[in-house]
Amino acid sequence: MKPFRADLHIHTLLSPCGSLEMSPREIIARAKSRGLDMIAVADHNSTYHCELTVTLGRETGLTVLRAAEVTSAEEVHSLVILPDEASTLSFQAWIDSHCTNMPHNPDIFGDQVVIDRDENIIREIDHFLPAALNASIDEVESAAHSHGGLFIPAHIDRPAMGILGQLGFIPGDLFIDAVEVVGRIADLLFPVIRNSDAHVPEHIGRRYTEYMLESASFAELAKALRGEAGRFIIPQP
Ligand SMILES: [Zn+2]
Numbered sequence: 001m002k003p004f005r006a007d008l009h010i011h012t013l014l015s016p017c018g019s020l021e022m023s024p025r026e027i028i029a030r031a032k033s034r035g036l037d038m039i040a041v042a043d044h045n046s047t048y049h050c051e052l053t054v055t056l057g058r059e060t061g062l063t064v065l066r067a068a069e070v071t072s073a074e075e076v077h078s079l080v081i082l083p084d085e086a087s088t089l090s091f092q093a094w095i096d097s098h099c100t101n102m103p104h105n106p107d108i109f110g111d112q113v114v115i116d117r118d119e120n121i122i123r124e125i126d127h128f129l130p131a132a133l134n135a136s137i138d139e140v141e142s143a144a145h146s147h148g149g150l151f152i153p154a155h156i157d158r159p160a161m162g163i164l165g166q167l168g169f170i171p172g173d174l175f176i177d178a179v180e181v182v183g184r185i186a187d188l189l190f191p192v193i194r195n196s197d198a199h200v201p202e203h204i205g206r207r208y209t210e211y212m213l214e215s216a217s218f219a220e221l222a223k224a225l226r227g228e229a230g231r232f233i234i235p236q237p
């Protein structure tokens with residue numbers, strides 16, 4: 001068992017707010033240079049860059065987890081981290097079935113492009129990806145768990161798009177695996193993690209969390225969030 005440093009909230013250039021420099025290859029190079037052992041790519045309501053990033057990560061010895069930053073009907077952002085390729089495809093289909101197809105204006109919000117490993121554009125998404133799904137936060141949580149994923153309300157201490165800012169409280173019936181904070185919050189009943197929410201390469205690893213694990217993997221992360229079998233979130237100094 002040893003400490004692993006992870007940043008589990010990184011946007012690629014697919015997110016309209018993500019810099020065009022945020023290609024999977026660039027993200028991996030930056031993550032490695034920042035000393036990260038594990039990352040997750042989490043684009044708004046989309047997982048289209050997960051497989052490419054996982055593949056490039058595997059080739060260079062960086063563990064990449066598949067994730068999405070889902071916007072619920074209440075405009076609450078949550079990270080959903082998924083165990084494997086099949087569950088990710090299936091979760092994307094669930095997202096698509098709740099998409100409201102709000103038109104996207106790239107001139108105002110930025111491009112939403114999917115690229116291949118040679119950085120050729122292979123697809124442009126024409127609905128506005130961050131728009132709220134027609135699914136409540138309870139439904140997002142249920143879908144995350146029915147796909148074997150982890151449900152982590154994002155940046156809960158930011159005034160906008162976090163669960164506390166949008167709802168004013170954390171509903172007691174939500175099954176929460178962890179909460180992501182930007183600053184410091186005391187007296188939370190949930191495991192607390194910190195991630196960069198990077199949209200530009202320079203921000204990758206600006207916030208991270210260290211976990212005591214056997215290896216860098218989804219299964220080990222899940223155990224650490226539950227405090228199981230000697231795995232745990234290493235408290236910050
Ligand atoms: Zn967000």
Ligand SMILES: [Zn+2]
Pocket residue numbers: 009011069197
């Ligand atoms: Zn984000």
